Amino acid sequence: MPAETGFQEFRVEEYIVKKEPFYIPLTDEIDIFQASYRQKVPILLKGPTGTGKTRFVEYMAWRLGQPLTVIKSKSKSQQSDADGHVSGAIPLVTVACHEDMTASDLIGRYLLDINGTRWIDGPLTRAVKAGGICYLDEVVEARKDTTVIIHPLTDHRRILTVDKLGQVLEAAPGFLLVVSYNPGYQNALKDLKHSTRQRFVALEFDFPTGEREAKIIAHEAGVDAETATLLAKLGEKIRNLREHGLDEGASTRVLIYAGRLIKEGIPPRRACQVSVTWGITDDAHVQRSIDEVVSSIFP
Amino acid sequence: MPAETGFQEFRVEEYIVKKEPFYIPLTDEIDIFQASYRQKVPILLKGPTGTGKTRFVEYMAWRLGQPLTVIKSKSKSQQSDADGHVSGAIPLVTVACHEDMTASDLIGRYLLDINGTRWIDGPLTRAVKAGGICYLDEVVEARKDTTVIIHPLTDHRRILTVDKLGQVLEAAPGFLLVVSYNPGYQNALKDLKHSTRQRFVALEFDFPTGEREAKIIAHEAGVDAETATLLAKLGEKIRNLREHGLDEGASTRVLIYAGRLIKEGIPPRRACQVSVTWGITDDAHVQRSIDEVVSSIFP
């Protein structure tokens, strides 16, 4: 494991979603996303953890990059940037925001190596230059100096000011900013300012319905349809417990985890306990309620 | 996408508003701005998000730069600075302030590259040197060390002290400081100090009236007059809901977004839902009230 001394270039290919992500649409969210993308209207995805927001963005990045998709305002630069194997593909740059994240984390910074300083583009700058989708997950978590960057990228200007380079970059045509946030988490201190919020079209996400979730579980965990259906039913019932002291329902992810352990031979009730019951709460009382639900489904 | 290692010079041309921005005056704000500009009296724009403050500044920067505009105290330096294609134009430097913004972000800083350190002017310094308008959007968000810079630029001194260069810059004749703030946001901790505030003439902005807003929507979204009128009516009705739990009304921007999605073929009620209802609030109860308004207008 030798220590690294050089820098590697970022390659746009690393950001192309090459395989179709497994995605089952909820309603018309694909149409809305496509219309917004064509109109260069930034998109805000709202909803609790595990309702498929990240997966949806990955799916749209893949779909918009397919030859059959008609993107009216298709960018010239993307065609000319294409190096043969990537044609019309939309790079997707995903950033999980957090409360210590600053504008520099998004834009880029100088790094020192043995040959002096060298500029490294941040993830947002890469998306702006490559004409890709930049997805800022849980954007309200980021520090407020990110506002100064987001605003001119989300109106008619579509520019990114890279202060440290003394540059004003115009976003490549295919660029779009997509952000997500979870309304359940927010408090007064950590809310999107109205001046930021009203720069986005909003799509609300919620947990998938039973049948749709069963399909997802079957696909992701590799379990049979029957087990998947039971697990989806479990998810649904647990979400109904939310009024009884549960902060947030079980995400599809923990149901998939349960499925995977079942596939490995762990007994279903035990698999559900470690993936679901213990995974989503520490409250002994709530845990008992969930375990009862588990027992009623996997008797 | 190679990494950058050099610096590019700032060019004043990048800051000239070249095309007339679409702007429909509300009342005599153009006269007030022109009189203040001639008298070198700094300007404060007050009002909620989406009432056109930024657009107004862009429009004034463009208008004041037109040959027909008589600017009595027209700066000599701007004439002599002119390099042929830019004559009398007023550069506009816009900065979206945020709570991590410091004086250095406005004035400039040293950067290291392979040839040593190099000074990069900040946006305010550029405006001061070029004799342009510096627009500090939501100025109260900036950290308080910005006060030390703003004060001597807003009284008879009109100077900018660049400590790190050991320089005192006299503002070029065309320079004017314009700031905005949203009274609805402020709290005790984040208010303009009186000693700062009373250095500005103030213009109050509010949402445009129905007819004026319809014209803006039609122009910006590219929809027909009828749709634009309906969307403007929607905006007006929603703003009347403000007494019923809505923090801030719908900005013209979200109405334009709805118009754009309608133009892309999204059904009007759905377009309004994702642009307006979901865009401006997370409160399910308020959302229902807005959706009812939408349904009454787009039945």
Added chain:
Amino acid sequence: MPAETGFQEFRVEEYIVKKEPFYIPLTDEIDIFQASYRQKVPILLKGPTGTGKTRFVEYMAWRLGQPLTVIKSKSKSQQSDADGHVSGAIPLVTVACHEDMTASDLIGRYLLDINGTRWIDGPLTRAVKAGGICYLDEVVEARKDTTVIIHPLTDHRRILTVDKLGQVLEAAPGFLLVVSYNPGYQNALKDLKHSTRQRFVALEFDFPTGEREAKIIAHEAGVDAETATLLAKLGEKIRNLREHGLDEGASTRVLIYAGRLIKEGIPPRRACQVSVTWGITDDAHVQRSIDEVVSSIFP
């Protein structure tokens, strides 16, 4: 607009007040200032925004530098420093303090350029060396490490310790520290410590009386005596509203702004509205009260 790479020397001439500032004395404040200056007793100016504290310091710096002024303990160094055109003049170094200001901002710091590091004197160090007046405006705003500097400059020691140079500078004879603060702003966290406060003689400032203020407005805005008198009357009446929800009265500055807009052809009532009413408050109720006062004066 090429980027700067070198440093410019500070020149003491930049800090000489060359033209007599327009100043109408309130009472015996000129005598007190002169006596304190001769006795090397530091001065604290108290009072609300816009009551002429800064202007008074500028006036005194100019006045003390005039040949006719008898300064008993006139410093030898200033005479020998004189380079021909500046003789006996007192440099004035003004610093608007803010909550991010540290001792280094006042004393100086090292800067890196292409030739290595170089020391740049801060504003206080310049005043100490040049034997000038250092005016720290709103001194309580500065961070507390400034205390360590101010104390030994305000007692019999009259020294400035420049830690980073390893130097102890004795203040040149003409040096005096003048600070201001606004008692209305202070709270427990941001008050002058007694150990700091009792190092100054204090002068209290309040808004000028009608006739005196009219003269100032006429001079500064270039309006006729009648308009100036009406504006002064407006100021007086508004200040009487202070008991009715107005935090701070209108400063002379906003009255001058109104005068300037009137001179540019803006109707008086509108000029007063944007300069005074909207300038000093966001409270709609208070605004109406002020507008009524405006209407009664400019019917």
Added chain:
Amino acid sequence: MPAETGFQEFRVEEYIVKKEPFYIPLTDEIDIFQASYRQKVPILLKGPTGTGKTRFVEYMAWRLGQPLTVIKSKSKSQQSDADGHVSGAIPLVTVACHEDMTASDLIGRYLLDINGTRWIDGPLTRAVKAGGICYLDEVVEARKDTTVIIHPLTDHRRILTVDKLGQVLEAAPGFLLVVSYNPGYQNALKDLKHSTRQRFVALEFDFPTGEREAKIIAHEAGVDAETATLLAKLGEKIRNLREHGLDEGASTRVLIYAGRLIKEGIPPRRACQVSVTWGITDDAHVQRSIDEVVSSIFP
């Protein structure tokens, strides 16, 4: 003791658990861990201090690296990485998280030496490259920028973005993230976000039962079975005091300490007092209760 000027390379061997850790299973936790490891499902260990979480991870790292253990998805890279004496072994990188820990502490940073800068991989990067288990002990203590790293390592992406190198590392096949946290400590400010939490299968740990704990004490302290049994009984009784003002029960570790002091000739009651009574609480009242328990067991 000469000062160091060079860097030493990290060697993967340092992170291999070479000797079988002494571990007595509680229930089916070994099966769950193995199933999760095969399924690449991250693991969260919950429970109070001293319940064997760290020891369990060490044991599993050792066990999974044994030839007899059938790891279905055994990584090719680990076989090819093997340098002869290490074959199939799973490196274990343990990090005790704390409230000043940042992402850089986990990922790595540049260091300056006499030959210029040099990159040093952080502990997480080492685990990602070597295909080992990375155990983040008390993960909620770390600063929130760690979230941005953990998320893409815990879903289908299994990638680590090393911003400062401009690299996206794909985790080697054997990599798994294991984290622990103590539900009793958490408060609103320091809780795992749901979006983080639901990325793990959870195993709950509690204090061992009497017989199992006695075996551990006998093995670790080197005392006879009788003393070990008495100490285990002491632990059990003290944990029952938890309802009477004791924040947290005695860990097995302090019982082992008591055993070791007894072995050194310290009288049992005194050994228990300094290891257990004084070790776990400062409350004089609670101390008396514990001392009484001690006296009843070691009369």
Added chain:
Amino acid sequence: MPAETGFQEFRVEEYIVKKEPFYIPLTDEIDIFQASYRQKVPILLKGPTGTGKTRFVEYMAWRLGQPLTVIKSKSKSQQSDADGHVSGAIPLVTVACHEDMTASDLIGRYLLDINGTRWIDGPLTRAVKAGGICYLDEVVEARKDTTVIIHPLTDHRRILTVDKLGQVLEAAPGFLLVVSYNPGYQNALKDLKHSTRQRFVALEFDFPTGEREAKIIAHEAGVDAETATLLAKLGEKIRNLREHGLDEGASTRVLIYAGRLIKEGIPPRRACQVSVTWGITDDAHVQRSIDEVVSSIFP
């Protein structure tokens, strides 16, 4: 006023109090200080602002350095350090502590200049090496990392660890730490820890009595005995107002200021108003009470 590029050496002579400070003893504080100095027992001076603590330390530093003073444990190093004109003198290094002061500010730091880095001793290190008195004024204001330095200098170890140099300095024989603090200011957050506090012998200071204060005022302000007596009486009466809303009484310093202005020809009542009334409070009600006292003394 050329910018500095080099460093000047600290010279111990700069820290010798060469002229006898004017000091009138209160009681046996000189004996206590001398006994403590001989016994190397650190000293804590307590009392409100302006009660002469700093002056007392200066006086003692001067007095202990006089040939006639018998200092039993007189340090050899000071004799050998003597360069001819300074023999037995005790350097005094005074530091006004503040809430941003760190250990580095006291110990020293590396500075970069054109020839590379260079170490500059901080004030405490200078006192430790030179065997002088280090006076930390208002020590509780300093940040807590100063504790780590003070402790080993105030017990039998008498050492200063200079981490950045990798050195442990033994204090020269004449070294003594003297600190001051004002009990009236302290709160729970800013109090001396007991483990720090009980390392000092404490002397309490209060305002001087009438006759003693009159002598000081006459000497320092250069006024006649009668005026000095009246001013001392004023001070005494104002201090009696302390129960009536005055935080802290008038220091001797402000009385001296009043005396100086009187000497410059300012009428006594006005001189007292600007020096005393306005100097010590902003409360209009308390100001009136003080003005009445002034009027009763200077009718």
Added chain:
Amino acid sequence: MPAETGFQEFRVEEYIVKKEPFYIPLTDEIDIFQASYRQKVPILLKGPTGTGKTRFVEYMAWRLGQPLTVIKSKSKSQQSDADGHVSGAIPLVTVACHEDMTASDLIGRYLLDINGTRWIDGPLTRAVKAGGICYLDEVVEARKDTTVIIHPLTDHRRILTVDKLGQVLEAAPGFLLVVSYNPGYQNALKDLKHSTRQRFVALEFDFPTGEREAKIIAHEAGVDAETATLLAKLGEKIRNLREHGLDEGASTRVLIYAGRLIKEGIPPRRACQVSVTWGITDDAHVQRSIDEVVSSIFP
């Protein structure tokens, strides 16, 4: 006093306690310490200021290093490290923790000098390498990143990870971590975490009893037995006042101070007043109570 430009090497000899510290045992604390040292069990010393914790550690470091002391697990490295005059001696590295102390302060850091960067071991690293006792005084004061260091040094691993060097150091055999804390000071924010706390055997310290304290005072202050006995009696009586508003009793240190001043000729009551009464409290009421106790003992 020339400025330093080079680094000096740390020498292990500087950390050897060469002279037997004066220590009178309280009970069996010497046996417990020795047993723990042989068993490599870390030690926590609890108790108020001035109860001899630091002195005890110094005594034990000296005692364990004596040839007659039988240390079963005596380290080989220490024998081979011995350079002739130091054989078997245990270095003692003491660190007074404070709230700004970070892990780097304990582990070490790079320093820049004219020849480039150079690593300087921190105090903990020195103890780990030299096989000495590292004593962290008031450990809860240190910042929480110290936890990450302490944990692996206090269990079976006995390792120190020096991230910045990329090294994992195994502690030399003689190494032991000893920490102290004062239960009276702690609050919820600054308490040892259970996961840290239960890594230590704990010894509780309290003020010495009358006779034992008298011996200490006589030895340290150099006063006769009678005076020492009276001072010890004073200490005991004052500690009984603790229920009457005194936060913490008089430490032995302040009694020694009183003894020293008496030896210098200061009258006993006055010596007690400045050392004890004024030294331990600012409360006038409590001071009177203490003075009464003083008067009853020194009539």
